[in-house]
Amino acid sequence: MSGLIGKKIGMTSIFGANGKYVPCTVVEAGPCVVTQVKTKEKDGYESLQLAFDEKKEKHTTKSMQGHFKKANTTPKRKLVEFDGFDGEKNAGDVITVELFSEGDLVDVSGVSKGKGFQGVVKRHGFSGVGGQTHGQHDRDRAPGSLGNSSYASRVVPGMRMAGRTGGNNVKSQNLTILKVMPEKNLLIIKGSIAGAKGSYVLIRK
Numbered sequence: 300m301s302g303l304i305g306k307k308i309g310m311t312s313i314f315g316a317n318g319k320y321v322p323c324t325v326v327e328a329g330p331c332v333v334t335q336v337k338t339k340e341k342d343g344y345e346s347l348q349l350a351f352d353e354k355k356e357k358h359t360t361k362s363m364q365g366h367f368k369k370a371n372t373t374p375k376r377k378l379v380e381f382d383g384f385d386g387e388k389n390a391g392d393v394i395t396v397e398l399f400s401e402g403d404l405v406d407v408s409g410v411s412k413g414k415g416f417q418g419v420v421k422r423h424g425f426s427g428v429g430g431q432t433h434g435q436h437d438r439d440r441a442p443g444s445l446g447n448s449s450y451a452s453r454v455v456p457g458m459r460m461a462g463r464t465g466g467n468n469v470k471s472q473n474l475t476i477l478k479v480m481p482e483k484n485l486l487i488i489k490g491s492i493a494g495a496k497g498s499y500v501l502i503r504k
Contacts, residue, residue, distance in 0.1 A: 300406070301383045302503035303329045303398060304351035305486070307409065309496050313477065313487065323477055326407075326486045328399070328502055333392045334370040334378065346382040349394065350375035351499075377499050396484050399504070403476045408501040409494035413466035418442075423459045469493035 305328035312322045335348035352375055356364060359374040367374050370390040388394075399405070419425040419442040428439045442461070445454050471492055478487035492500055 300381065300503040301385070301398065302381050302405070302501060303331050303394060303396065304349055304377050304379050305329065305500050305502050306352065307492060307494050307496055307498050307500055308485070310491065311487075315477075321477065321489060323490065324488050324492045326488055326492070326500060326502065327484055328396045328486045329484055330393050330395045332370060332372045332375065333388050333390055333394065334367060334372065334375070336388060336390055337380070344382075346380040347384055347388055348378055348380050350378045352376040379501060381503070383504075395481065396479060396486060397481050399476050399479055399486060399502075401476055401479055403504065404473050405476060405488065406470055406472045406503045407474055407488065407492045408468060408470045408503075409492055409498060411465050411467050411469045411493040412495050414464040416462065417464040418461045419459060422461060422464045425459075 305326040308325040308327055310322065310324050312320055315321050329351065331349040331351045333347050334350045337344060337346045337348065339345055350367070350370075350372065354374040354376045356374055359367070364374060372391060384394075414421070418440050420427050420440045425440075425442060427441075442459070445458055445460075471490065474492075475489040476486055477489050479485075480487070486502065488502075494500060
């Protein structure tokens, strides 16, 4: 699917044509530079490698500096491959937010906020101990029994337990583009998108 690399700016809300209050996410989408064109003859498949977000040359490896110079562009922070673009594209071409139109449906992928090591109440929504009339104790947020000791004599795989939470790749599908602002490279997308402010997202048609 064709698309762009973007950066999550934050959330806001607008009023739709019918007067309804619509929560939405603001994304800085592109401009992205084509840094490599992959073909079936040379690479075995067809795709475009896009690069986004400026990076200082002193923080870029020599090999990557050469890669960007081949495409006649400055070093970039994020590189991702996309396929399905219409028309012929060459290294050095710039693809802007005008790739999208209002009303388009897009899939947006991002990395969810990392929460670190969390217990079962936060991680899986366990309710904890029911009543609190007899004072608090150290089992309020404990997971409880982990299984039948006489049947399996072990903890079965897949048991919901404490552990690291967040930091996962999350794809939000079929989100509607409410507004395109080419002068500022911004997209207003209906609904929420995984990730913290300033995190990279992939927007695919």
